Amino acid sequence: DAGVIQSPRHEVTEMGQEVTLRCKPISGHNSLFWYRQTMMRGLELLIYFNNNVPIDDSGMPEDRFSAKMPNASFSTLKIQPSEPRDSAVYFCASTFGPEAFFGQGTRLTVV
Amino acid sequence: KQEVTQIPAALSVPEGENLVLNCSFTDSAIYNLQWFRQDPGKGLTSLLLIQSSQREQTSGRLNASLDKSSGRSTLYIAASQPGDSATYLCAGGPMADSWGKLQFGAGTQVVVTP
Numbered sequence: 275d276a277g278v279i280q281s282p283r284h285e286v287t288e289m290g291q292e293v294t295l296r297c298k299p300i301s302g303h304n305s306l307f308w309y310r311q312t313m314m315r316g317l318e319l320l321i322y323f324n325n326n327v328p329i330d331d332s333g334m335p336e337d338r339f340s341a342k343m344p345n346a347s348f349s350t351l352k353i354q355p356s357e358p359r360d361s362a363v364y365f366c367a368s369t370f371g372p373e374a375f376f377g378q379g380t381r382l383t384v385v
Numbered sequence: 386k387q388e389v390t391q392i393p394a395a396l397s398v399p400e401g402e403n404l405v406l407n408c409s410f411t412d413s414a415i416y417n418l419q420w421f422r423q424d425p426g427k428g429l430t431s432l433l434l435i436q437s438s439q440r441e442q443t444s445g446r447l448n449a450s451l452d453k454s455s456g457r458s459t460l461y462i463a464a465s466q467p468g469d470s471a472t473y474l475c476a477g478g479p480m481a482d483s484w485g486k487l488q489f490g491a492g493t494q495v496v497v498t499p
Contacts, residue, residue: 278428307485317474317489330486365428369485372417372436372478376429 278377299368408475
């Protein structure tokens, strides 16, 4: 298996623009997680899905952030409008059992 | 809320020395504990998972222990190599039905010098 696949790997956008991050979990995994990593706050859970259903979005910082999982093999995290403080590395992870597997991340820079 | 602390924040050792990385957590209701490695600009690579009923796990030169009563986990890396240079993160999972809902420590940055 190719592991968790995220795209794009790097994204530079201007403040106010819409940004969409994409994730393909490992085939057969039934839970998907979006994390954000910053120097100041480390790794934080934003939202997670079980069987494509959002279970806990309490980590989503604001209404500007939204996430969807239309099917078992694809999820998106959207930021609209983006702000400079959204600059971070966004990770997607998936699980079927107790071990979590992470993607390579998307480095987002909002200028 | 579970808080995870990793000490030390940074560690530099000569090649061949054993590494000891510490992780402490505030809530003993932790269900499992996972150690990850992160290389600069890269994702997280899972190293070891210790499940609730286990006390330790071993993989090659790596050994991780979990003591829920004291709220501690330790990662040992034997005979360190320059290729072990990376940031090591521990993360605790709170309950069985939300595997992957992890609380991370800030990490220990390790440098192994030749």
